[in-house]
Amino acid sequence: MYTALILFILAGSIICLGGIYYKRSIVLGILVPGAMLLIIIAFLSTAVLPYMEKIPATDKGVPYSERALLGRQIYVREGCWYCHTQQVRPIRTDAGLGNVSQPGDYQYDYPHVLGTERTGPDLSHLGGKYEDDWHRNHLMNPRPKTPEEEGMAGKVKGSVMPPFSYLSREETEALVTYLQSLR
Amino acid sequence: MGLLSLLSGLCRWNNNDEENSAARSFILSSVLWLAFVVSLALILATKFVWPDFLGGTAWLSFGRLRPLHVNGALFGWLSMSSTGIMLYILPRLTGVRLYSERLGNLTCLLWNLLLIGASITLPLGYTQGREYAEFILPLDYLFMSILALLGYNVFKTVARMKDKAMYVSLWYFLGSLVWMPFTYMVGNNFLMDTTGLGGRGPVPGVNDAMLNWWYGHNIIGMWFSTLGLGIFYYFLPVLTKNPLYSHRLSLIGFWTLAFFYVWNGQHHLIYGPGPDWLEDVAITFSVLMLIPVFAVVYNFFKTAQGSWHLMFDNSPEHLPVRFFMIGGLAYFLTCTQGPFQALKAVNSNLHLSYWVVAHAHLAFLATFSFISMASIYYVLPRLLNTSINLRLAHWHFWLLCLGLIIFLGILHTAGIVQGAMWLVKLEEYDFVTGSALFKPAVEFIDIVRLLHPFYFTLWLGAGLMATGVMLFVVNVLLTFYKADSPGGRLRSKGA
Numbered sequence A: 001m002y003t004a005l006i007l008f009i010l011a012g013s014i015i016c017l018g019g020i021y022y023k024r025s026i027v028l029g030i031l032v033p034g035a036m037l038l039i040i041i042a043f044l045s046t047a048v049l050p051y052m053e054k055i056p057a058t059d060k061g062v063p064y065s066e067r068a069l070l071g072r073q074i075y076v077r078e079g080c081w082y083c084h085t086q087q088v089r090p091i092r093t094d095a096g097l098g099n100v101s102q103p104g105d106y107q108y109d110y111p112h113v114l115g116t117e118r119t120g121p122d123l124s125h126l127g128g129k130y131e132d133d134w135h136r137n138h139l140m141n142p143r144p145k146t147p148e149e150e151g152m153a154g155k156v157k158g159s160v161m162p163p164f165s166y167l168s169r170e171e172t173e174a175l176v177t178y179l180q181s182l183r
Numbered sequence B: 001m002g003l004l005s006l007l008s009g010l011c012r013w014n015n016n017d018e019e020n021s022a023a024r025s026f027i028l029s030s031v032l033w034l035a036f037v038v039s040l041a042l043i044l045a046t047k048f049v050w051p052d053f054l055g056g057t058a059w060l061s062f063g064r065l066r067p068l069h070v071n072g073a074l075f076g077w078l079s080m081s082s083t084g085i086m087l088y089i090l091p092r093l094t095g096v097r098l099y100s101e102r103l104g105n106l107t108c109l110l111w112n113l114l115l116i117g118a119s120i121t122l123p124l125g126y127t128q129g130r131e132y133a134e135f136i137l138p139l140d141y142l143f144m145s146i147l148a149l150l151g152y153n154v155f156k157t158v159a160r161m162k163d164k165a166m167y168v169s170l171w172y173f174l175g176s177l178v179w180m181p182f183t184y185m186v187g188n189n190f191l192m193d194t195t196g197l198g199g200r201g202p203v204p205g206v207n208d209a210m211l212n213w214w215y216g217h218n219i220i221g222m223w224f225s226t227l228g229l230g231i232f233y234y235f236l237p238v239l240t241k242n243p244l245y246s247h248r249l250s251l252i253g254f255w256t257l258a259f260f261y262v263w264n265g266q267h268h269l270i271y272g273p274g275p276d277w278l279e280d281v282a283i284t285f286s287v288l289m290l291i292p293v294f295a296v297v298y299n300f301f302k303t304a305q306g307s308w309h310l311m312f313d314n315s316p317e318h319l320p321v322r323f324f325m326i327g328g329l330a331y332f333l334t335c336t337q338g339p340f341q342a343l344k345a346v347n348s349n350l351h352l353s354y355w356v357v358a359h360a361h362l363a364f365l366a367t368f369s370f371i372s373m374a375s376i377y378y379v380l381p382r383l384l385n386t387s388i389n390l391r392l393a394h395w396h397f398w399l400l401c402l403g404l405i406i407f408l409g410i411l412h413t414a415g416i417v418q419g420a421m422w423l424v425k426l427e428e429y430d431f432v433t434g435s436a437l438f439k440p441a442v443e444f445i446d447i448v449r450l451l452h453p454f455y456f457t458l459w460l461g462a463g464l465m466a467t468g469v470m471l472f473v474v475n476v477l478l479t480f481y482k483a484d485s486p487g488g489r490l491r492s493k494g495a
Ligand code: HEM
Pocket: A116, B131, B220, B224, B225, B267, B268, B286, B287, B289, B290, B293, B334, B335, B336, B337, B338, B339, B340, B341, B342, B347, B350, B351, B352, B356, B357, B359, B360, B363, B364, B368
């Protein structure tokens, strides 16, 4: 794999130098495919090579139940993943959030919901942390769970999570099942 | 009424073979989309302060408007304005007319349809659920056809060019159009629709994340940056009134960017579940990105030397200069910030925080939107043979800058605060195994509480920015209106 990587980098360098030294439009026919080749080379190295790696199975990477899958779709649809991550990194910042995420954990996650922002807490190991009812109420309106508090300079507000009161009963139930299945 | 006449004007232009008419349609449409996405942004910022604001309505909820803001800003405003300006520049660099204005206008019409489609489907919850790739499959196909039409038009134009040295802008444009379809195809999982899917997919979740960020990164580098830099290189000598410092350097910048950029995708998932070697490759190439970046930045500073005073010149002729210079400076900031935050030690503190959102707006708003705005202020008077309202433009500039300083300042600080708070741990020693257990010392909700003053300041900044941007939109629309009214005259030949 590393040989392939090095060969790819060499090929890229040659195209790159060609591009720098020839600047007349005559060579367009050669250089435009060359530019295309550059992106394909990098694609092969950074997207296809990793795909060849075997992913060891883990306890977390198990299929979801029918209802949890439905809940997962709602999770994706409502954009919960813009505010919540589902990845625990092996660094001090994430210490105490639960087991570090392994590639195998995501075997049945498609589309992935790793997330890019922690406006809300990480949900990788949420299952079992609260009762189902807690989730129902929290989704209906997150504010009562985190009421305003008296701070040093007056009242301090709580959660910024949006209310999901518009979800139908089944949708909420499915979502809660999904949340509880995250172990 | 004004809007109606604008729309009818747009339709008229959409079946138009006049020189520069495609550029005009694109610029007009992009500005309308800008107004739309900035209103959405204001709603989003408001929701951070008052989370129940518009909360009980499905199609106005945060998770549904956010993708519309992001995709609308990127594919509506930025892509369309850059394309419009590219279509204006092309004939001037190649010395031949655009291959087909009519095709260009058709492309613009389809592009508007794409965004209208997205504005309906995204709030209704139809999404592919992957960042920057939220458009559902039919829209993806539509976008691919748009790119094909645009590419055909541009390549046909360039092919007619007599043998001349290629100015670097042309390389950037051709590069974008070659790379973008491939990038888009990979990122949007063609043939494997994710809408309504869940669970076991064609690729495991980890690989899906890698593909997503391969795409999310390259659409930035091989489309927005390259289009923006092509425009940047065209206007650099034009606006500073100096010859370009070095053509060789500009080409080094282009080809090293073409080479290095695509390897960076994994720096969005540092310490994530993907392979470690890939992260190391991505970080190495992120640092190597300093080469193309400084090729551009050095060229910029060397060419702009002696022309900085034009920024403070209040004459209409030099109006675009201040936007342009800020754009150049912001490019310098973004792209020094980028390699820095890709380093593992830094990334472990700033990843997942608002720092990244700040970086995104520094790049897209302060850099490329400013370059687009500068170009529009330069291009419009020449295309429409009228003048821009200078007072409005100055208000636009100062409100936007002030808002940006607040917005970016507060987001960067919030990111640092978040990173620091997450880092605070309680240590418990397990004397049996001799290992230490770490637990978060600050409850998550207390971090949220801590951020409330930041959210409020963010909202103020967002308000100022939105006002500034709206003034820009009004100004452009007024310019169009003036040119279209009986008093003004749309010239059939561009300047
Ligand atoms: C040398 C150039 C650059 C480097 C090395 C770089 C590096 C990075 C890194 C490491 C991240 C991930 C941060 C994190 O999640 O912890 C990031 C995020 C981002 N960058 Fe850059 N950047 C560069 C230039 C740019 C430019 C020019 C743009 C826009 C045109 C841009 C737009 C973004 C956006 C939108 C994100 C946020 C992605 C997300 O999480 O949603 N970057 N960049």
